[in-house]
Amino acid sequence: MTTSQTISELKKAFPALEFSEFRGETRAVAPVESLFDVLKDLKERLDFDMLVDITCVDYLRYPGAKDRFGLVYLLANTETAERITIRAFVNDPQPAVPSAVSLWEGANWLEREVWDMFGIRFEGHPDPRRILLPDEFTAFPLRKDYPLQGRGERHNFPVLTRAESG
Amino acid sequence: MPLTPAFSPGDLSHDEPQPYVWTLNFGPQHPATHTTLRLVLKLEGETVIDAMPDIGYLHSGFEKIGEELDYNQYVTVTDRMNYVSPMANNVAWHLAVEKLMGIEVPPRCQYIRVIISELARISDHLVCNGAVGLDTGAFTHFIYAFNPREQLYDIFEALCGARFTNSYTRVGGLMYDISPKAIEMIREFLDKIPKTFDDMERLLNRNRIFIDRTKGVGVLTKADALDRGCSGPIARASGVTRDLRKDEPYLAYRDFDFDVCCATEGDCLARYMVRMGEMRESVKIVRQAIENLPAGPVNVGPGRRAILPEKGAVFSTIEGLISHFEVVMTNRGFETPCEEVYASVEAPNGELGFYLVGDGSQRAYRARCRPPSFINFALFPHLIRGHTLSDIVAVLGSLNIIAAELDR
Numbered sequence: 232m233t234t235s236q237t238i239s240e241l242k243k244a245f246p247a248l249e250f251s252e253f254r255g256e257t258r259a260v261a262p263v264e265s266l267f268d269v270l271k272d273l274k275e276r277l278d279f280d281m282l283v284d285i286t287c288v289d290y291l292r293y294p295g296a297k298d299r300f301g302l303v304y305l306l307a308n309t310e311t312a313e314r315i316t317i318r319a320f321v322n323d324p325q326p327a328v329p330s331a332v333s334l335w336e337g338a339n340w341l342e343r344e345v346w347d348m349f350g351i352r353f354e355g356h357p358d359p360r361r362i363l364l365p366d367e368f369t370a371f372p373l374r375k376d377y378p379l380q381g382r383g384e385r386h387n388f389p390v391l392t393r394a395e396s397g
Numbered sequence: 398m399p400l401t402p403a404f405s406p407g408d409l410s411h412d413e414p415q416p417y418v419w420t421l422n423f424g425p426q427h428p429a430t431h432t433t434l435r436l437v438l439k440l441e442g443e444t445v446i447d448a449m450p451d452i453g454y455l456h457s458g459f460e461k462i463g464e465e466l467d468y469n470q471y472v473t474v475t476d477r478m479n480y481v482s483p484m485a486n487n488v489a490w491h492l493a494v495e496k497l498m499g500i501e502v503p504p505r506c507q508y509i510r511v512i513i514s515e516l517a518r519i520s521d522h523l524v525c526n527g528a529v530g531l532d533t534g535a536f537t538h539f540i541y542a543f544n545p546r547e548q549l550y551d552i553f554e555a556l557c558g559a560r561f562t563n564s565y566t567r568v569g570g571l572m573y574d575i576s577p578k579a580i581e582m583i584r585e586f587l588d589k590i591p592k593t594f595d596d597m598e599r600l601l602n603r604n605r606i607f608i609d610r611t612k613g614v615g616v617l618t619k620a621d622a623l624d625r626g627c628s629g630p631i632a633r634a635s636g637v638t639r640d641l642r643k644d645e646p647y648l649a650y651r652d653f654d655f656d657v658c659c660a661t662e663g664d665c666l667a668r669y670m671v672r673m674g675e676m677r678e679s680v681k682i683v684r685q686a687i688e689n690l691p692a693g694p695v696n697v698g699p700g701r702r703a704i705l706p707e708k709g710a711v712f713s714t715i716e717g718l719i720s721h722f723e724v725v726m727t728n729r730g731f732e733t734p735c736e737e738v739y740a741s742v743e744a745p746n747g748e749l750g751f752y753l754v755g756d757g758s759q760r761a762y763r764a765r766c767r768p769p770s771f772i773n774f775a776l777f778p779h780l781i782r783g784h785t786l787s788d789i790v791a792v793l794g795s796l797n798i799i800a801a802e803l804d805r
Contacts, residue, residue: 253736254496280623281639283741284767288754293762294735303752305739305767309623309637312644316739337626340775348460363453363804372461379465 234313237277244276245269258316266319267329270304274334279306279315282335285342287349291375300326300351327352348373418446421786425454429532429790432800434774436789443785448778455804463764468494468568468731469705469724471764476562478766479802481524482517484553485744487566492647493740493751494761497733500569500703504691507649509575512583512686513556513565514648514742515679519590520549521745522630522672525797529669530601532790533610538600545593548586555579568731569704570696580687587684594676601669611665615780615792618663625779626772629747631796634671635663641743652689653682665795703731730759739767746770746797770802 238257241248248269249260261269273279283305290296298320307314321328330353331338342353343362350371353359361368370377423436430436433454439447459478463471468491475486488510495502502510527542550560556579557565557572565572601607617627619636632639640657642650658674660667696704705724710717723729733755741750747769754763773796780792 254499254738256738258737281628282626283748284626284739284750284752284765286752286765286767288737288763288765293754293756303737303765305750305752309639312639314645335626336621336624337772337775340771341626344771363456365453372458379461 234311237313237315240277241269241272244272256314256316258318260318260320263319263321263328266302266317267331269317270306270331270334273306273315273317277308278310279308279313281307281309282331282337282341283307283314285331285338285345287345287351287373289349289373289375299323300349302328302345302351304331321351325352326350327354329354330356332356347371350374423789425451430793430798430800431528432798432803434798434800434803436777438786438789440786443787445781445784445786445789448781448789450774450777452774452800453804455800457805459805460764460766463761465760467725467727467759468761471761472564472566473562475766476564477801478768478805479521479744479746479749479770479799480561481799482521482745483561483563484513484517484565485521485742486749487564488514488648489740489742489744489749490751491566491568492742493738493753494568496740497736497738497753497755498568498703498731499734500697502570502697503694504649505574505693506570506695508686508690509571509695510566511648511650511653512575512683513553513563514744515683515686516549516552516583518679518745519676520546521797522676523593525745525794526597526669526672528797529611529665529791529794530597530607532794533607535601535604535607538597541593541596541600545586545590548582548589552579552582552586555582567696567705574695575690580690583683583687587680587687590680591677594673598673608666610788610791611669611795612662614665614784614788615795616662616664617776617780619661621776621779622663625776627747627776628772629743629745629769630658630668630671630675631747631773631776633658634660634667636661641741641748645741647740647742649686650682653685655682665791668795727759733757733759741767744769746799746802747773766802766805768802768805770797770799771805774798774803 251258286303288301299322302319304317347361421438424430425433425435435451437449475490476483478486523542527539530538554560557563617635622632622635655678658671706717706720711721737754739752741748750767752765756762
């Protein structure tokens, strides 16, 4: 639930936000340029003190979608139990958004996971490494153009011959 | 074959003279990690200067699989995320699916889901608190804590036939209604379990060694807990009062009288105490739910093409067979809107949520899991800095990391 007061405050500060509601959840789409400012404003002025999750959706085959990737920030206010979802769209070839680690330390691993799985750059991230997959891995497996089976699992590991394996 | 280090080489460079700093590899196969995770520790003598978690050993692409399985099939995968409390994962998954589809489950189903969630919480906390004792040298305590889990497995077996990976929930209801035998078993369990809690508390709460090993170790302040997105018993041990069962009552939690256990110290001992308190509260909730179990159907009516018909009807009537096929066939299946929802529950480890994107088909377009273990484990380097090597197991045990959920 998000109160109408929060929504009107946000609308006043950021007229570019597009609000929508579904099953009691308030979502706002922010332009990438003002994404960091929106998050900062939510945290520092409107008391959304908890970053619940950062995730991403690849809209490659989504009906009616115009953009490739949608970043999703789920925020919560632990005092009033308000929630809000902020979304931002980025596109190929260099999908990148500003990092939120300076606002919430908890964003660190979440952003690393999004980079690992989708290849979205978080500019200003203090530790931009892969987190779940090995560093040798070259693909981003949760992208929709990555098949469930058949590519990427082993193709970039060196092949040993019988003679070499001793 | 050269192995690339999982951390960047700059992290542990020894360019400046640091004669007493050495590196220790902890895990991935170590009894005290409980699961498969690795820590690269930077030590000065016995003091941990820094710890670098290296995770991903159990990564099995659960979120990718979620885009290939339908809404009922994926529940088997959620079992394997947090295998210590699979029932809570089942409930969380189908709560998100039902929110996406706009299904309200009947009161009886809500009550049963509350019962299984709370039994899952007891089962999780028994393991976690038992293991904290085990890690700090109290083996007997672990045995006392682990013993009642056998009864819980029996209850789950009576409910759904499976002991460990339950997959009990279905879209719009449950696999089976609760049987009188299961109710009897739950009542018996509720009568016996407080004695186990008493035993555990008598064994450990005034134990000098245990207190010394856990008090003041791994302190998490309230500000840090919020900054790092902590939830569940770990946040509540640090003074964050957030509990989704109270703050955003889902299912039937509004009907029950229970307290939220909190502490302010934020150390390993506080986390242990909060979990002990939560188990007693869970017993209270289950008792209220089982005595006030509403009558009526357990699944939503046949008007919605969402719920699988009873197996008896499928095998003996043509209508049952047709309605079964209506749900499982790939071109008929579920009706979902092209929308996105997030639904979360208060799982034993913290806020477990699913971010679901529906695209009109019978499969999720994206099935993101917000895993509490992942977010809680990110705390670890922060908690352990400045403590000794032997404190690692105490802190790790009190965070209750389940690596299958950590890596998914």
